[in-house]
Each structure stands twice: as structure tokens, then as C-alpha cells.
Amino acid sequence: MSPDVIRANLVVSLKSFYREKSAVFFTIAFPIILILVFGTIFMNQDNVSLDLHVQDLDQTTSSAQLLKTLELDGRFKIATVDPAVSATQYARDNKLNLVLVIPMGYQKALLQRLGLVGGVPSAAFRNSNASVTVTYIYDASSSSVSPKMQTLQSALGAVNQGMSGEPPFIRSADISILARKFRFIEFFVPGIIAMSVMTSSLSGAVNMNAELRQKGVIRKLSTTPITHGDWVLSNILYQVILAVISATAILLVSYAVFNVSLRIDVWLPTFIVLEVFAFAGIGMILTRVAKEAESAMAAANAIMYPMMFLSGSFFPLEMMPGFLQKIARILPLYYGNEGLRSAMVLADNMAALRCSAIIGVFATVVFVVGIMTTTWEEGK
């Protein structure tokens, strides 16, 4: 290993990088754009209120009070629908996924249930079987209608419970496993860092082995004293530098724009280095299988993009079907995501250690296979 040679390669690689605008964009700006977009979309996820259109056919103080109750706890933002129109047609015309219809006779039934006559309780007038049926007019094809209906059901359940006059039998208490409350963006950032390292390392390895070989640069380099080991090591160092630059930019933007609070310690560089080795190794193996630069890059994309979506970089694994979750758990990026989240968000060193061990073993195997299967010599 020659430090001068490695340094010379690093200088050339870094100069080539910053002189290619598209490389700078995809390495640094693209993950930042993802952070800004997803961070903005999910910025108020904890405090989000659902739009609810309501057609009050009863038009009484009681039905108005129900609407006020639904609005009061902040879960719903109520918009009223003209009682004269067809609620179903209205929902279709305005592309609404849910309209709540309060039937005529709501107040009458309520007074009977409470046994109130002229505002005065009357046992003779009380009917404990009096009830109303509200109607949900909903769009089954909408993916967000189900949680909205569940939230509405829960709110109406609370009203029913309150009316019963009895205290609830089962109460609930929340105890978070986290030291404090975290936002979606704080779970998202580690995934973006892991994804960014993957794309940079895998693409870089394909370029190093396939594209430069196809152009003839490797042929000329093989007539100089640079060894295959020097070449690989300098490219690994280059990828680590790029990954650190990218991660730094992601974290700075996240701090500046969203005021994230993440733990930065030795685990971050550890996972960066492990991921660089892992995905550079995959890249080297790919270029052995697909020798042309274009086909090697296509193969790299075919691996990267599914892995990004299946590994939990963008959304939680729990949203996926069971069989996909099982697939995710054999992907190296999954352990990169989980490891970084354990370290940066949950402060769980044991989980970070477990994930780093898994990626470490994977990286060692693929990197060694990659080195053994790539050759410095033409025509083999």
C-alpha cells in the first residue's frame, strides 16, 4: 500500500466529483430534497386534524352540540354540508372520502334517552333504548378513510360512554419506551443517511470497475506501479469521504430547518464505513457478472431501488405485508436503517451493536468476494 498513490487517487476522485454537477446533485442535494419534502409533509403529523364533512339533517342545538364536541378535542376540522343536497352525490362531486350524516330526530331521541322534558328530567319520559343511527358515506378506495372512520368511531364511542353516566371499566395509561417524544423526521433522517451511503457506494463501485475499464483507463493504470489494492482502498476512502459529506449536509439541513434532535456518536461513522464496504463489495461483484458499464449500472439500480423501499428507509416496515417484512430483514440496508435509528434516535447501543455485527459480517463476505472476482488484467 502506498500512501502517495492513495492520496493521488483521492485527489483525482474528489476533483472529478466536484467538477461533475450531476454527481454533486445526486450525492448531496437529492437526499436534502427528500428530507425537506418528507419533513414538511409529516411536520405536524402528531397534531394533524382530519377534515370531516357533516350533513346535519336535524338542525337542532343538540346536533350542533355534537359537532362542537367532535371539533373540541382537535381531531376533526368540521365542514358542513347543505341539508338540502344528496350527501352521496355531494361526496362524489367533491371527491370526499367521508361524510357523516346526522339524521333528523337526533335531538328528540337524545331527550328521550336522557329523560328530559322541557329541560327537566322525567323518569316517566326516559327511554333507555332510544338511539340514533348516524350514517357514514365513504369512499372505500381511499387509503386514508379507514383511519378517519376509526377516529370518528372512537370519538362517538366516547360520547356514548359519557352519556351512560357510568365510569369506564377499562382505563388506559401511556408509557413511552423513548426518553422523549420523537417526530417522524427524526426517524426519517437516519434512513436517508443510510440510503444515501448505499446509492453513492454502489454507483461508485460500478463506475470504478466497469465504466473506467470500458473506457480503457484501467488498462493504462495497470502499466503503472499502482496495485489493485491501492486502487480499491483509495476508492473506498473516497466513498467514505463522500458519505461523510452527504451525512453532514443532511444533518445540518435537518437541524436548521426542522430542529431535529439526534444523537451523534461513534456509531454514525461506524455504520457509514460498514455500509461503504458492503455496497462497494456488491458493486464489484455486479461488475464481474455484468461486464458492460451500462448493464452493470442497470443491475445496480435494480438492486438499489427495491432495497430503498423495502428496507424501511421511507416508511415503517409495519406498513408492509408480512412476507415483505421477512424479505426486508435479509437486506443489508434494513440493518443500516435500524442500526442508525437505534443509535441516533433510541440511544440503544445493544441494538446498534447487533445491527453493526450483521452488516459487518455481510460486508466482509461480499467485499472479499468482490476483491477476489475483480481483476486488474485485461482479457481474463
Add this chain to the structure above:
Amino acid sequence: MTKDSEPAIDVEHLTKRYDDLLAVDDVSFTVRLGELFAFVGPNGAGKTTTVEIIDTIRTPTSGTVRLLGMDVTKRKRDILPRIGVLPQGFTSFDRITVTETIQYYSRLFSCRNTDIEGLIELVNLEDKSKELFQNLSGGLKQRLGIAVALVNDPEVVFLDEPTTGLDPRARREVWEVMVDLKKKGKTVFLTTHYMEEAELLADTVAIISKGQVVAMGSPEELIQGNAKCLVLTLKSADERALEIVRAVGFEPVQDDHKNITVNVEHPSDVRKILNALTDAEASFLTLDLRKPSLEAVFLELTGEALRQGSAETV
């Protein structure tokens, strides 16, 4: 073995096979220290494969190659600092400049005292020193490749098709570089498909065809030993000249410019043709009589080799 007697390159029974393709077929030759050795042949003859085995880019299937007394398959690490290579179709990193390219390669050789400006001047790239590699024309890239091949002040320089793609003026500049290298005592191994280049520059020429060396010697030896004819050219000849020359027993060839070329074996044949033209009052602008070129030798040799039924190699 003294320095004077030790060859720079010694190739013995070199063979390179790729599956069914025999690219180099039992080639043997020696290159003396300090000479300019030209390896000529058409595209696909095996020139580049041979030179890439000698300069350690490829490994042979069989045979031995010794470069500066060292086996190229066993002593690559010792050989590389002493040679310079311009591969065919030289390329480098697209987004570094001419100066940065030379600096980079000099660092690969751990050369701290490389005269980068001198090399840039040698290949006439002073006004392009800050240009990115990707913005250079093919010819300028080739010239940069020559400069890169010289960063470590090598003892043996391999130039694989160095003037391909260059304009005539640039070609001559490269020729001057090669002559200059030879004057400095370097051994130059040149591969080219330009016969006139080999004829002009080389001390020794080896002609390769279909993976085999068909002839080797100095240009003069090859021409005198293999081309049996003189070439008579009549420029802007009369329309009747073609038939007249044919009538006295020769096979002339006419080009689009009305120039007639005839191969003659003796000077007396020239007199016979001129007398016939004079008698018929057929005119021509000028007359030219030359010895055949290396290209004519190549055509002669490879044509004979095929007719003699040498092994089909491709």
C-alpha cells in the same frame, strides 16, 4: 551478459489464445537496447495483443517474454517503473486537466521531480494545459498520452498506434518526439499500421499478419530482399498510354487522376515503355521511378504467405 549485448526485449515462442481465436501464433523476436523497433501490420493482425503482453497488460498463453532481462509474468513490479506505455486509444479521467493528468501519473510512479512543463512543451500542449481531458480532441488526447508515458523517464517506451487520428503536422511532431527519444538512448517499441511511419523511423521492422511475424529486418533489408520491382509512374498520361503499355507486355494500373503505375523488374523495361510511348506520340506530364515501399513489401509478403498455405489462424 554485457549491457550492450543484452536485448531490451526478448520474445520467444509467444502465443496468445482466446477460446477459438489464436491472436498471436508462436512469435519470436528480439529488440536491441536503444533501437526503435516497429511492429507493423493491418488492424487485427495481433500487434496490440503482442505489445500488451510485453508491457505486462496481458499474460501470454505460452512462451516467454523478457523485458530488460526480466520475465514479464514474474517481475512485473520491477519492470513497471522502468517502462512507459501509451496504450492504443489512450484515455484518462475526464474531469481533470492536462497538467493534473501528468501530475497524477507522475505521483503513481512516485516521481517527485517530473518536469511537467517540459513534458507539456514536448508534446505541444502549452495552450491546453488547463483544459479538461474530456474537452480535448482525439489527437490532443494522444499527445497527452505520450507525455504521460514519459513521466517516469522510462528506459523502454511502448507506443501503440501513437499517430492514429493525428493531422499530418501533429504526426510529424510525434515522429520528432520518437527520434528524440531514440537519441536519448531509450528503446522505443512502436506499433503502427502506417508503413511509411515504420519505414521512416525504425531501425528494425517486424511485419505481422494474422498473428505471425512474416518478416523482420531493417526497412532497407526488407525492401531489397522482398520487393522485386521498381515502380514506374507516369503522371497525367495520354488516354492511349494504358493500351500502349499493355501492348509491350506490362500490366499498368490507372488511377482517377490519369496517372499510370507499372511494376518493372529492370531499368531496360523503362526504356522499352518510353520508346513505345514515344513511337505512338503518347504524352505524359512527368515520369517517376522509385524503389517499392514497405507497404508494397507487406502486400508481397502476406500475399505469398497465404498462397503458401500457412495455418489458418482466424
